[in-house]
Amino acid sequence: MPSSEHTLHFNLKNFHMKLGLFGFGCVGQGLWKVLHETKGIRADIKRICIKHPDKQRPVPAHFFTTNPLDILHDPEIDVVVELIDDADAAFEIVSEALSRGKSVVSANKKMIAHRLPELYALQQKTGASFLYEGACCASIPIIRNLEEYYDNDLLTSVEGIFNGTTNVILSKIFEENFSFDQALKFAQAHGFAESDPSLDVDGFDPKFKLCILLLHAFGVFVQPESVLHFGIGRVNDFDIAFARSRGSVLKLVARCFRENDQVSGYCLPRFVPEKHRYASVQHEYNAVTLESAFSEHQMFVGKGAGDKATGCAVLSDISALRYQYRYEYRKFSQNGTFFDTSETELNIYVRHQWDGQVAESDFTSITERYMSGNTRYWIGKIPLSKLQAAPWLNDPGINVIEVSP
Ligand SMILES: NC(=O)c1ccc[n+]([C@@H]2O[C@H](COP(=O)([O-])OP(=O)(O)OC[C@H]3O[C@@H](n4cnc5c(N)ncnc54)[C@H](OP(=O)(O)O)[C@@H]3O)[C@@H](O)[C@H]2O)c1
Numbered sequence: 001m002p003s004s005e006h007t008l009h010f011n012l013k014n015f016h017m018k019l020g021l022f023g024f025g026c027v028g029q030g031l032w033k034v035l036h037e038t039k040g041i042r043a044d045i046k047r048i049c050i051k052h053p054d055k056q057r058p059v060p061a062h063f064f065t066t067n068p069l070d071i072l073h074d075p076e077i078d079v080v081v082e083l084i085d086d087a088d089a090a091f092e093i094v095s096e097a098l099s100r101g102k103s104v105v106s107a108n109k110k111m112i113a114h115r116l117p118e119l120y121a122l123q124q125k126t127g128a129s130f131l132y133e134g135a136c137c138a139s140i141p142i143i144r145n146l147e148e149y150y151d152n153d154l155l156t157s158v159e160g161i162f163n164g165t166t167n168v169i170l171s172k173i174f175e176e177n178f179s180f181d182q183a184l185k186f187a188q189a190h191g192f193a194e195s196d197p198s199l200d201v202d203g204f205d206p207k208f209k210l211c212i213l214l215l216h217a218f219g220v221f222v223q224p225e226s227v228l229h230f231g232i233g234r235v236n237d238f239d240i241a242f243a244r245s246r247g248s249v250l251k252l253v254a255r256c257f258r259e260n261d262q263v264s265g266y267c268l269p270r271f272v273p274e275k276h277r278y279a280s281v282q283h284e285y286n287a288v289t290l291e292s293a294f295s296e297h298q299m300f301v302g303k304g305a306g307d308k309a310t311g312c313a314v315l316s317d318i319s320a321l322r323y324q325y326r327y328e329y330r331k332f333s334q335n336g337t338f339f340d341t342s343e344t345e346l347n348i349y350v351r352h353q354w355d356g357q358v359a360e361s362d363f364t365s366i367t368e369r370y371m372s373g374n375t376r377y378w379i380g381k382i383p384l385s386k387l388q389a390a391p392w393l394n395d396p397g398i399n400v401i402e403v404s405p
Contacts, residue, residue, distance in 0.1 A: 081314060101126055
């Protein structure tokens with residue numbers, strides 16, 4: 001006779017999950033493909049809620065609905081998978097599903113980064129599980145690693161290349177001598193960038209991922225508005241030539257780190273030496289580096305976007321629900337840490353056009369100055385809080401790149 005524990009385990013493993021899917025775009029279709037190509041996962045998509053009923057779909061029409069209640073009110077559906085591109089509608093769907101006791105999987109970094117405190121509270125209240133590995137660096141299993149493996153006080157920093165679109169653009173520029181505009185057009189033509197690429201190019205997307213990782217790495221809830229982000233949209237030929245002259249390439253790097261009880265973070269383009277481990281992370285690949293007291297650097301690399309790469313992370317979350325997996329948010333419950341950027345100083349390159357355009361008084365020190373025609377740059381130390389508040393940062397004639405952390 002099996003023990004009751006054995007019976008429960010057996011039942012959960014053989015339990016056939018019914019999924020209700022919201023969204024059938026890039027990631028929704030990726031999930032459909034990986035689900036149908038993976039043997040042994042006992043889960044079926046029962047209904048798919050989409051926005052535009054007249055679109056051609058590669059799946060029979062009876063799966064589709066435009067009424068969210070067909071999924072949310074269906075008692076047979078155990079798991080809601082939210083893969084839409086509208087953050088407000090996504091929050092409504094996810095919060096309604098959790099309130100109804102359904103487990104939810106999502107990849108919506110924008111929605112999650114902005115609504116984490118409410119989503120955390122809903123999980124505590126309802127006991128329902130909410131998993132979102134696909135929202136951070138797609139195929140890299142970083143959230144579950146931070147939750148499970150790094151459940152200690154020894155983690156000191158989490159940083160990396162969190163955005164595939166900008167990495168495609170920068171790879172094309174530095175590997176194949178594309179101009180910024182050519183590289184952006186390439187990324188759009190090959191499905192790596194949206195027609196409006198600003199969420200990626202201006203650095204919002206990696207910042208949203210950073211905000212999510214801040215909670216799982218260090219136990220702090222940080223609103224995206226509190227974190228400095230600066231993208232690659234102002235990179236010009238001078239910056240590219242400058243990087244090359246220093247034996248470097250450019251990468252967009254998001255970073256958070258802890259010093260004692262204080263956690264800081266930001267997202268900036270960075271000059272990276274050609275031999276640095278990030279230089280070999282190319283195209284749509286992402287990298288996450290963790291630094292901890294005894295193991296030093298550990299770097300995870302994997303595809304950071306795409307239908308199957310993201311669909312695979314979503315599938316892994318669905319699979320984890322079979323074992324009733326949920327994030328424990330232990331670092332938050334054990335926490336004495338807080339987010340504060342006031343002690344952080346950055347070494348940055350500021351390219352500008354004319355005297356007085358950048359406030360020299362914001363800098364603690366300036367180690368290098370260059371001036372030729374209407375191109376100038378300084379390299380110097382600046383407190384992160386001053387950079388965050390600097391009005392000159394909004395001037396499109398100015399570019400900012402981190403020189404070294
Ligand atoms: N693409 C990636 O590589 C990637 C990677 C990681 C995370 N993500 C995240 O995954 C999510 C989906 O991205 P995607 O690239 O798959 O987007 P997408 O290709 O633009 O597809 C969006 C889907 O959402 C549906 N939709 C939009 N509003 C809806 C609503 N109110 N109710 C029901 N369906 C709605 C659309 O319906 P119609 O088909 O009828 O228009 C479409 O099927 C986003 O949050 C994105 O940030 C994407």
